[in-house]
Amino acid sequence: MGGAGGERPDIDDFLEGYEDEFEYEEDIPESGRDWRRPQGIFVLAPIGDEAGARILELQRRYDPKLAAMGAPHVTLVGSSGVGPVVAGTTEAELRQALEPIARTTPPVVEHFGRPTRFMQTSIVSLPLDPHGPLRELFERIRTSGLRFGHVRFAFTPHATLRYFPTLDRGRERAVLAERVAEPAVIDRLELSLTNDPQPPRKLFELRLEG
Secondary structure, three states: OOOOOOOOOOHHHHOOOHHHOOOOHHHOOOOOOOOOOOOEEEEEEEOEHHHHHHHHHHHHHHOHHHHHOOOOEEEEEOOOOOOOEOOOOOHHHHHHHHHHHHHHOOOEEEOOOOOEEOOOOOOEEEEOOOOOHHHHHHHHHHOOOOOEOOOOOOOOOEEEEEOOOOOOHHHHHHHHHOOOOOOEEEOEEEEEEEOOOOOOEEEEEEEOOO
8 A cells, every 4th residue: 555645545445344353242341231352462553644633633522432432543453364462471471572673664655445334333443555564564473473362354554433321323423434544654662451341451562773
């Protein structure tokens, strides 16, 4: 995918099957359900610059609870493609596996597609290209030697706009009509230990320096 000054492709061309992320209906985390993330270490990619500010603005408008939980990000490890890194992994093991990747990976610039609602839910997300630079970064992490939990669904990078509330049809149409034209600038990885219902605990960050 091109950089900030390049021509934006039709993101729908590479998102065929995106809404089929959940292979079984019982896996879908319906809004309002007491759904918990699997325990382990997630690898997040915070979204910086203007796109991050725009997404936070939309989260505050449509899902204040989600906005209060943390800065906008893409989950690279933990929710799709592979499950979280197993919780017993030491910081030394994490750094040994991930620091070489971060040192040799340049910052990623991607563009968001239009908001997408996951089937059978009121969850609305902004999709990113699952076959571009983020896929390359994900594959390097996946094959780094770390141990991951299991997931049933394919790698589908995205930023969530709305997770918790169930909105009326007017509000749902409104959030689906929103657009984030600003490019997603991803220049670091953030490792976070999750053990719901406790709040996630940030472990450390790695800058992308390639």
